[in-house]
Amino acid sequence: MPERAAELVRSRVPFVHATVVRAQRPASAHAGDTALISADGVIDGFVGGTCAESSVREYGLMTLSTNEPLLLRIVPGQPPADAEDGAVTVANPCLSGGSVEIFLEPRVPAPRALVVGDSPVAEALAALGAPLGFAVERVAGEDAVPAADDAALLVASHGRGEQPALTAALRLGVPYVGLVASRIRGAAVLAALDVTDEQRSRVRSPAGLDIGGRTAAEIALSIWAQVVAERRAAERAAVPPLTPAAPSRAVDPVCGMTVAAVDASPHATVGGVRTWFCCEGCRAAFLADPDRYATAS
Numbered sequence: 001m002p003e004r005a006a007e008l009v010r011s012r013v014p015f016v017h018a019t020v021v022r023a024q025r026p027a028s029a030h031a032g033d034t035a036l037i038s039a040d041g042v043i044d045g046f047v048g049g050t051c052a053e054s055s056v057r058e059y060g061l062m063t064l065s066t067n068e069p070l071l072l073r074i075v076p077g078q079p080p081a082d083a084e085d086g087a088v089t090v091a092n093p094c095l096s097g098g099s100v101e102i103f104l105e106p107r108v109p110a111p112r113a114l115v116v117g118d119s120p121v122a123e124a125l126a127a128l129g130a131p132l133g134f135a136v137e138r139v140a141g142e143d144a145v146p147a148a149d150d151a152a153l154l155v156a157s158h159g160r161g162e163q164p165a166l167t168a169a170l171r172l173g174v175p176y177v178g179l180v181a182s183r184i185r186g187a188a189v190l191a192a193l194d195v196t197d198e199q200r201s202r203v204r205s206p207a208g209l210d211i212g213g214r215t216a217a218e219i220a221l222s223i224w225a226q227v228v229a230e231r232r233a234a235e236r237a238a239v240p241p242l243t244p245a246a247p248s249r250a251v252d253p254v255c256g257m258t259v260a261a262v263d264a265s266p267h268a269t270v271g272g273v274r275t276w277f278c279c280e281g282c283r284a285a286f287l288a289d290p291d292r293y294a295t296a297s
């Protein structure tokens with residue numbers, strides 16, 4: 001499990017790390033049991049039987065969409081779900097007894113910022129980015145490969161490999177594209193880019209807020225301040241979304257539980273209508289007599 005989690009982190013794939021922190025007999029899980037929940041709802045590991053998996057999947061995907069950890073308490077019976085700050089208690093009618101508490105920790109990759117160049121400003125940009133919550137990759141201009149989900153492209157290479165990196169980032173729609181250059185040289189670089197006028201207008205050159213910075217560290221500070229300011233403005237406008245969207249939910253017509261409406265949840269299609277279930281037991285009961293649960297579904 002640690003190896004799999006490390007692999008996902010290296011690959012920048014979002015997931016949820018679930019850990020059983022308390023289990024009451026006769027729950028099948030034990031304190032210390034762990035699992036990983038991927039963005040498609042697949043659960044790798046063990047934090048409870050099939051009756052508990054549905055709630056782990058539902059609330060695991062919810063934490064992935066909010067990027068906020070959650071303590072999930074699963075108890076037997078049928079009282080309504082009870083939510084509080086940082087925790088939720090969910091009743092599971094399938095449990096034969098006992099209860100389990102599971103800590104759900106979302107692991108959403110830090111936004112990547114590509115820093116191009118080996119100049120003192122590029123070095124300062126790389127040093128300041130990590131404490132601000134960015135995954136900084138520093139490369140030479142000819143090695144720069146921007147990605148559509150990058151948070152920023154920061155070019156401080158003094159003329160080396162600038163145009164290909166800037167052009168690629170603008171065509172991909174990278175939110176912040178900054179060029180460290182004088183106004184005269186920057187204007188010449190932008191004029192030579194093979195992009196539309198709208199794309200060209202998005203380049204911040206000279207990059208950074210005007211704080212009167214002179215040293216490499218001060219210039220880097222002004223650039224990161226501008227990156228953060230624009231990123232927070234985009235968050236407030238909710239464009240683009242910075243975390244996976246919350247999954248749709250459905251109600252299991254057999255037991256009444258809410259479940260995540262994703263392919264990883266048990267489901268069946270009858271008469272062209274797809275119905276979702278908390279476990280294979282409820283799915284089997286539904287398929288044995290679909291008309292009985294038609295109203296509930």
